[in-house]
Amino acid sequence: MHHHPFARRLAAGALALTPLLAVFPLTGAARREPPRQPITITFAAVVGEQPFACGQRYADIGTAKSSITPSEFRMFISDVRLLTADGKAVPLALEQDGMWQSDGLAMLDFEDGTGPCSNGTRERRTTIVGDAPAGTYTGITFSIGVPFERNHRDLATQPAPLSVTRMFWAWNSGHKFVRLDARTETGKNWVLHLGSTGCMPNESATAPPAQCANGNRVTVRFDRFDAARDVVLADVAALYADSNLEENQPRTAAGCMSGPTDGDCQAIFAKLGLPFNGSPAGPQRFLRVQAGGLRTVRTP
């Protein structure tokens, strides 16, 4: 059994004693869990400078300057950790609400079931709620996606939010990590369904896949992020900036359903910072931090 860090510091010498005493009374304090603070991470979906809304028309998307109308936008976030100034990554313990968050996994839901989002839900969810040891956090890191060990369980028995059928990816034995559906003004469907591909069975008769060649989970890291003030923006326009939404590759899914040979995924995966078909991973451009919250986002 190793010594508690505080106890070690106390033993190290009297010099350390004075500042510590100011915060922690000596009696028993060395063994107590440090107090925790509630933390809410706020997200917002945008299309360039405009807020995302079901049924809204957005112009100038992608290389063909398409006008698009979205009909779905949800995603799973996991492994949320807060970064301290000295580089530590402290897990955010998520509230277990039985609806949006379960263990270390959260679903964000930017659609409200209206208009072309009618297959969605009225309920929206744009925050991740949890708590962490009291302290000062200067950054954040998390993953877009469902962790492998939870992604391939029996879909019929998963707790919320993994019970949401619109995020099922039954053919690939898992869940969609990001689902963003839209239609162009010219009548073309353009969707992103991000999930793991190249999944191979293990030896047992029923167990989930042993491994997936392409996990397709996006690691996001913002070194400067203040949860109390800042918002993480998920920008549809940035995601599709290098895609031509008017020209789907023949005989492939409309847009990108993560197919490893679907050329339409190339530009999208690049924006997600994911490797694709030989192209190495780069920095992700889909999410960014809006300092000071949403005030500066123009309303349409």
Next chain:
Amino acid sequence: MRGGIAAALALVIGFGLLGAATPRAEWRWELPPGFPVPRVPADNPMTVEKVTLGRHLFYDTRLSGNQTFACASCHIQSRAFADARPRGVGSTGAVHPRGSMSLANVAYSPALTWVNPNMKSLEQQALVPMFGEEPVELGLAGKEQELYARLRADARYRAMFASAFGAEPEPITLQNITRAIASFQRTLISGRSPYDRAAHGDPSAMSVEAKRGEQLFFSERLECFHCHGGFNFTGTVDHAGRAFAEVEFHNTGLYNIGGRGGFPKENPGLMDFTQRPDDEGKMKAPTLRNVALTAPYMHDGSIPTLEGVIEHYAAGGRTISSGPHAGDGSRNPNKSEFINGFELTARERLDLVAFLHSLTDSSFLTDPRFSDPWLDTLPRRGARRPR
């Protein structure tokens, strides 16, 4: 005495309605001669009540988003639970890249669908047609609450779910729906064809032509049996008592686009999962039982007749001379080592076709246990025949 029976009966019925833990009838397989006992998942044992419920769900159009389609819309009993289309068409008109497979003897298949090595249980597989969106089949994605509400609103379902899953406070769940449908599908066992009758004591059940065809089928000259062997005429098989399941995928030289083994992009075969280029075009060999009823053939319905299929194998692969799929399939670099072509006389071709017809189990096609249970009810719930 009669009063005692009536009271006991009333007690049993009463328990059933209450959803109490009524002792359920032990499941008895009525297997054709020579058929092994299917392997059933430990967490979903067979019961009469689950099978009854599953049969109702299988034929119920309320199991589609727009209430026009059921499992039975694409899996039609008179077609050995396949359909007559080259490729499946879903509830919203979306066309599947592959054809509906026969469900005959699906209980013995350790890998389901044409090509998914991860699809290991019928419970898991049911979720694909229910919730899949590429393509839409039953179109239930995002509509699961509507589905549960529809089922809850029907007193017959409340009783059937309580009877099948009585111990649970709310038995109308996704898991119980898929468990019941899977249980019904496991009962779809077909093994009383003329071929089976001939093999088990009645040589006159098969014509002399069919018997000659059987010799050809099982010959090293034609090699059919390597991929379509065993009691279910497929190498992908499992059942109780086996040490392990066998799962096979084969490239039959159906395409060779660009001379490099290419298949049409919407059907890459096993490569879709393994990402290995040499797995392109590999599919599961389906059972050949009732094969005379399941035209058109191959995963994409691209060969209309059994004679055409024999032609394809006789050539050692299909040559497509022009168009986007042009290529000599016989030279597909990933082709199975058993597909090398053969020569048949005209009579031998007829014999082989006669043998394949002898695998038709007509009792399976009309077995009332597998038929639409909604036929006599109003409003009609059963699956419409495809237009």
